[in-house]
Amino acid sequence: MDIFALYPTSPGYDFITEDTYFQKTQRRFPWATHTKSLPKSPLYLATCPECKNAIEIRELDRVRGENERAPMEPFGKHYQHNVPGLDIIYDQAKYDNCSLRAKVSLSSSEPRLSQAFNDEVLKLLVNEAAVVREVLATTVGIGFGDRLFESMLKTFIEQGRYRCKGVMPSNLPFALLYWTESQWITGQYISSEKHVEMECAIENSLHFCMSGRQISSKHWRDKQSAAARDKTPLPSRPDWGPHRLAFFMGKRVVRGDERKGEKNHMTLTLTEHTNNKPTGNPIYKKKISYSNNHFPNAIRAFERRMSKPEEAAETLAKRIRAGKLAYSYAKHLLPDTWRPNWEDEEGARLDAS
Incomplete structure (x- = not known):
């Protein structure tokens, strides 16, 4: 997805860019955290503006051109877990009905x-x-x-x-x-x-x-x-x-x-x-x-x-x-x-x- 909100109660949304995300979150917990798996990796979280479940913002803080790979624009993907720091309890029914969940054709x-x-x-x-x-x-x-x-x-x-x-x-x-x-x-x-x-x-x-x-x-x-x-x-x-x-x-x-x-x-x-x-x-x-x-x-x-x-x-x-x-x-x-x-x-x- 191309948009994010900070909290489930946040009005509106922002378009996802590296500058906007880090300006809004200031790299603070609970948005900037790390994975539970070892070795730990950075994990950047936010809220889906539609279903209010958590999303992970991917392709942030990448070394551009790593392995001669063209850089990707950052994007959001649903994070199907509870995030207590954002007051998010994962809701499967809302996720299933979210138009931002999957790639839907404009038509x-x-x-x-x-x-x-x-x-x-x-x-x-x-x-x-x-x-x-x-x-x-x-x-x-x-x-x-x-x-x-x-x-x-x-x-x-x-x-x-x-x-x-x-x-x-x-x-x-x-x-x-x-x-x-x-x-x-x-x-x-x-x-x-x-x-x-x-x-x-x-x-x-x-x-x-x-x-x-x-x-x-x-x-x-x-x-x-x-x-x-x-x-x-x-x-x-x-x-x-x-x-x-x-x-x-x-x-x-x-x-x-x-x-x-x-x-x-x-x-x-x-x-x-x-x-x-x-x-x-x-x-x-x-x-x-x-x-x-x-x-x-x-x-x-x-x-x-x-x-x-x-x-x-x-x-x-x-x-x-x-x-x-x-x-x-x-x-x-x-x-x-x-x-x-x-x-x-x-x-x-x-x-x-």
Whole structure:
């Protein structure tokens, strides 16, 4: 697993990194201890945020590159024993129902039974919606404007997909992408010049084209040309026409072997739907690869931007804007006493202005 808590009563969780674990525990007992077997070896313990049983944090304090072996990222594994120092009495039934117990595919629709942990996933989505949005944009290559992002959030939350066993804090952006397929992308912007193949596929489609970096339609382009020729006004909003350009993810999600440094991946497909037909013609496919530390690293990078005076205001505005979109659909599902982490930041900004 990729997350840990200190005690069974600790609220929330932290992503597992060597720095975070040792900063939180300060290498103190009962977290830092040793095995009972001889010769004794270091044993690093914590709590599973979902089932509240103990976990062992592995791959800490290793000599990097030992025996020419590539270093592994630290990870948590359930420790099926009582840990009196953490007030943990091992509970087999809770372990059996824990979604963090085994490697579950992101595509698994089996519901997670822990409402408290489901709430934690939903809270993360509200708190870090801006980071989720940025990860999607850089990974997929599409800008994910407000309307598209809101449509995805609405589907993901209202269909209860955040409760699926395969949806974890570490894969949240990719879970949102996977479980909200067949989204209309006309009018969105290609996020950078690196996605030339996608632009070419759109240009070569029957009904769509690029207008600068924006995904447009040939129907709207013809209307613009006619208006310029006849010197007539255009509608205030683009008329994309009767056709639809959408994306969906393939059903198969391949889980890479983390011990070998392999990434997880799934396939993004763009489809052109003539006259808005349910079944579209595939025009482009792309492999979407991600690791379990992709999203946690993006959160840390976002926080660093928040701490820079020259970037703080713009970064905070992005956090609040995306967070409000997510919170509008999640608020009624979360405890009344809970508030997003950006609400205080928004209040401070308003006071300063």
